[in-house]
Amino acid sequence: MSYQNTLDYAQQQDAKDPLFGMRDQFHIPKDQNGNDWLYFTGNSLGLQPKATQKYIQQELDDWAKYGVEGHFEAKNPWMPYHELLTESMAKIVGATPLEVVIMNTLTTNLHLLMVSFYRPTKTKYKIVIESDAFPSDRYAVQSQLKFHGFDAHESLIEWKPRQGEELLRLEDLETIVEEQGDAIALLLIGGVNYYTGQSLNLQRIAEIGHAKNCMVGIDLAHGAGNICPDLHNSGVDFAAWCTYKYLNSGPGSLGGLFVHKKHAHNKDLPRFSGWWNHNKETRFNMRQPFDVMPGAEGWQLSNPPILSMAAIKASLDMFNEIGMEVLREKSEKLTGYFEFLIHEMNSDDLKIITPSNPKERGCQLSIQVKNADKSLHVKLTERHVITDWREPDVIRCAPVPMYNSFEDVYRMVAILQKCL
């Protein structure tokens, strides 16, 4: 790509961008003068699609109109409502519909999946995570270890970047598993690391784990709606993600869960159950012995919150209409432009720690700022540039292809330069 460091150029790119109109379909927060904020935290909470209100209103109206009969009479009957989401969600993460369900929230789903896929024995019980794993994942894994009676410190193996490096190397994971695999029960890895933005090759991780009979689980919180993870073909055993980051479904909305097809019909897998993973056909006979459903639906417990699902449907319908390939194509250009402008600043104080290879990252760039403290983040925020600060010295910025523009990126970098 031959980018140019001018506002004119950025505006020309926006004019040529087939997705530029999508921006109008979102509520972009504005300053007192009515100017759009420069919003770069779609990796933390995606913006609200204007359509979301209508989707939720539909369910409120049907609840008012039908009460309990809405389970069958609503325009989108609530009983099978989650099924309306499955196909689009599966497409986004590269899975088959049998392998995916929307339910609960991310950390809850990780626990439910570990109930089935973390089955430690006296000798094979350790868990591998990235040293920079998201805290919730670390706490979840530590509590699972303790729950099974293991020492959380001794039993947790951290896959670390090498001395002086920020990024993970697959060959180091390979070494860990080769050397200690007989004692490892599970690899639980962030598919896209929340801190560095590094996107890992899931197929390689699955191969490395499976070579020593370890289960392989992936946290896709920063991958779903950002990269094309091709979950089914990667061969990983399970995955979970949230939908409020790149998938724009609103604060605390429900998460997604993937269980690979190879486990879909294994009714003997230990799991926690409720009425919602019982066979749909006989669920309401109420007195039947438990009969688990095949596939990812076989991990559900409860009847789901329809209002949250309506917001997810609003978002997934947009993703479905555009397609991940088109979004990825813009995303690579937009993040490439961001990277180009940061390099143009020629500052010794700034270092992008995210990989420069577009195949090894999504849209986020994590920028390490020498000698900076959080006051830089405060200055940016005062100027309505919304980024995310991670101690000690990293700004994370995610230009999201669905609603961020080349002009956003240009203006953001100009303000960053002033603040420095």
Ligand SMILES: *Cc1c(COP(=O)(O)O)cnc(C)c1O
């Ligand atoms: C955002 C995020 C979470 C948040 O978990 P919730 O259960 O949705 O609160 C967990 N793990 C990772 C890797 C995340 O990025």
